[in-house]
Amino acid sequence: MKKLIAGVVLGVSLTAMAHGAGDPQAGEQSAAVCASCHGQGGQKPIMGAYPKLSGLGENYLHDQLVAIQSGDRVIAEMTGLLDGKSDQELQDLAAYFDSQEMIVSQANPDLIEQGAALYRGGNMASGVPACAGCHSPQGKGNEPGGYPRLGGQNAEYVTKQLKAYRSGDRATGSNAAIMMDVAARLTDAEIEAVANYVSGLH
Incomplete structure (x- = not known):
């Protein structure tokens, strides 16, 4: 890996x-x-x-x-x-x-703790790496690496894309193989929590 x-x-x-x-x-x-x-x-x-x-x-x-x-x-x-x-x-x-400024969304406080733990530390038991490793601790992404900014993105959209990676419906792009592997290890609850967390991350 x-x-x-x-x-x-x-x-x-x-x-x-x-x-x-x-x-x-x-x-x-x-x-x-x-x-x-x-x-x-x-x-x-x-x-x-x-x-x-x-x-x-x-x-x-x-x-x-x-x-x-x-x-x-x-x-x-x-x-x-x-x-x-x-x-x-x-x-x-x-x-x-x-060049346009990202407007940060409002995260659901009930899911922030679980989402933050996944984003910053992953899930060692299931082999999920920390999202921050590629998308940065502040969610600003990694421009040279082709990893997009996640901080402020719509939670519903992030949820949809993670599930698309998991199912294989989204399989194109330079980092698709990595994202498909990560998403395959995420539960629906984890996807919802981390998507919510990044929506308010700044």
């Missing part, structure tokens, strides 16, 4: 060097259509099941846009929205959303 993580992080880091050249101002012009679901600046989605896009990390956002455009990551609500866009336009969109 350690070799897998090291190899993936190295590969992602090398790939990340080729990106990071997006123009936020150009991306803002293309982002108007995104606001109808993700809110202005990607900060306040209309539904909890939709992700906040603000401040997630330019490389991560670009990789996801490429995967959605190619059909490798299927999101029904995004069908056709990225058709015809060049890679530079996708990079500009990623740069724009990354």
Whole structure:
């Protein structure tokens, strides 16, 4: 597992060097259509099941846009929205959303203790690593490694994605193998708790 993580992080880091050249101002012009679901600046989605896009990390956002455009990551609500866009336009969109401030959500206090324990320490008994190891203790993510910011993200969306990794419905992306392995070890209760915790993490 350690070799897998090291190899993936190295590969992602090398790939990340080729990106990071997006123009936020150009991306803002293309982002108007995104606001109808993700809110202005990607900060306040209309539904909890939709992700906040603000401040997630330019490389991560670009990789996801490429995967959605190619059909490798299927999101029904995004069908056709990225058709015809060049890679530079996708990079500009990623740069724009990354430049926006994440607005932190309000976590459910009843689940914070369990969520914090998982996020910061994992679960040694079931082999779940600490989320903080890749996504940082403050939930800011790891831009060179391609790990997105989690702090402030909608709990409903995080829950949905962890379950998608666990079931194999989400299997694309440079860190998908790691996330699928982690999610496979999580119970529904643990997923709910850690998703709640990160929603208020800042």
